Amino acid sequence: MNADMRPRRRYLPASLLGVAMAASLFGPGAALAATPVQFGPNLNANGWRLMTFPRRAPAQFTAAEPGTLAVRADRGVAVLWRQITPAVANPVNARWRWRVESSVGPTDLARKGGDDRALAVYFVFSDTLGGNEPIDLGNAMRSGQANILIYVWGGSAPKGRVLASPYLGRNGRTIVLQSAADTIGNWTAERVDLSADYRKAFGGAAPTLVAVAVSSDSDDTSGINVGAVGDLTINP
Numbered sequence: 001m002n003a004d005m006r007p008r009r010r011y012l013p014a015s016l017l018g019v020a021m022a023a024s025l026f027g028p029g030a031a032l033a034a035t036p037v038q039f040g041p042n043l044n045a046n047g048w049r050l051m052t053f054p055r056r057a058p059a060q061f062t063a064a065e066p067g068t069l070a071v072r073a074d075r076g077v078a079v080l081w082r083q084i085t086p087a088v089a090n091p092v093n094a095r096w097r098w099r100v101e102s103s104v105g106p107t108d109l110a111r112k113g114g115d116d117r118a119l120a121v122y123f124v125f126s127d128t129l130g131g132n133e134p135i136d137l138g139n140a141m142r143s144g145q146a147n148i149l150i151y152v153w154g155g156s157a158p159k160g161r162v163l164a165s166p167y168l169g170r171n172g173r174t175i176v177l178q179s180a181a182d183t184i185g186n187w188t189a190e191r192v193d194l195s196a197d198y199r200k201a202f203g204g205a206a207p208t209l210v211a212v213a214v215s216s217d218s219d220d221t222s223g224i225n226v227g228a229v230g231d232l233t234i235n236p
Contacts, residue, residue: 034233034234034235035084035088035233035234035235035236036067036231036232036233037082037084037212037232037233037234038067039063039067039068039069040063041063042063043061043063043080046082047082047083047085048061048080048081048082049080049081049082049137050078050079050080051078051079051080051081051137051138052077052078053077053078056076056077056219057074057075057076057077057219058076058077058078059071059072059073059076059077059078059080059215059216059217059218059225060072060073060074060076060078061078061080061214064228067230067231067232068228068229068230068231069214069228069229069230070227070228071119071214071216071225071226071227071228071229072216072224072225072226072227073216073217073218073219073224073225074218074224075218075219075222075223075224076218076219077215077216077217077218077219078215078216079122079137079213079214079215080213080214080215081122081124081137081211081212081213081214082211082212082213083130083134083135083210083211084130084209084210084211084212084234085130087130087131087208087209087210088208088209088234088236089208089209089236090195090206090236091123091194091195091206091209091234091235091236092193092194092195092235092236093191093192093193093194093195093234093235094121094123094191094192094194094232094233094234094235095189095190095191095192095231095232095233095235096121096189096190096229096230096231096232096233097187097188097189097190097229097230097231098119098121098153098187098188098190098227098228098229098230099184099185099186099187099188099227099228100118100119100153100178100184100185100225100226100227101184101185101226101227101228102184102224102225102226102227103118103153103154103180103184103223103225103226103227104116104117104118104154104180104218104221104223104224104225105180105221105223106154106155106156106179106180106181107154107155107156107180107220107221108155108156109152109154109155109156109157109163109166109174109176110163110164110165110166110174111166112166112167113220114220115155115166115217115220116154116217116218116219116220116221116223116225117152117153117154117155117180117216117217117225118153118154118180118216118225118227119152119153119154119214119215119216119225119227119229120150120151120152120153120154120174120214120215120216120217121150121151121212121213121214121229121232122148122149122150122151122211122212122213122214122215123148123149123151123194123209123212124137124140124146124147124148124209124210124211124212124213125146125147125148125149125198125206125207125208125209125210126140126145126146126147126207126208126210127207127208128145129145129146129210130208130210130211135210135211137211137213140211141167141168141171141172144169144170144171146171146210146211147171147172147173147198147201147202147207148165148168148171148172148173149173149175149194149197149198149201150165150172150173150174150175151175151177151190151192152174152175152176152177152178153177153178153179153180153182153188153227154178154179154180155174155176155179155180156179156180156181157176157179158176158179159176159177159178159179160175160176161175161176162174162175162176162200162201163175163176173201173202175192175197175201177190177192187230194206194209194234209234212232212234214229
């Protein structure tokens with residue numbers, strides 16, 4: 001991502017919509033149990049929004065099959081995000097699986113303009129945003145009203161490394177789960193402790209989880225990322 005980019009919010013074009021899970025964010029009876037974050041069958045109808053960047057081709061996101069989001073970034077970048085309603089107070093952990101079929105090479109995830117990565121999953125926390133009011137992820141990022149944990153498949157840092165986000169400053173931390181050198185082509189299951197990771201990254205207890213996002217970034221290296229994210233679940 002270029003350092004002077006200003007994100008703008010955009011609704012997904014019909015060509016990027018696919019077929020996946022049921023049309024609501026939460027599965028039946030999931031309000032106080034595990035919360036599946038669903039993608040389809042219609043990304044727009046499920047509240048997903050595409051944040052793109054000036055002078056950059058957008059990455060493409062498609063609800064490919066039940067519970068699965070296909071991602072492609074051809075020398076481009078974008079963030080697909082949605083507000084969680086109702087927001088999840090005191091989130092404990094999250095689970096998902098992801099796969100990378102093609103990826104840019106190792107990069108420095110802490111450097112502006114050189115932080116390309118195959119996939120990233122964002123968890124957005126705030127004490128002031130959300131509730132019954134709609135939020136805008138771009139505004140939240142610029143204003144510093146949210147702290148964001150960014151779990152990444154990519155970069156040159158070893159697994160488990162926590163890095164400062166080159167764009168979010170003290171409000172963003174990148175946690176490497178899979179590096180660019182890791183084996184591609186197979187599904188990999190992840191389980192993260194949101195409470196512990198938030199405390200490690202920012203200090204103190206995690207506030208309310210108000211949004212989630214998926215991104216892919218290949219504009220700086222002019223490469224191609226192809227991958228998928230599936231079965232994203234939050235446990236309060």
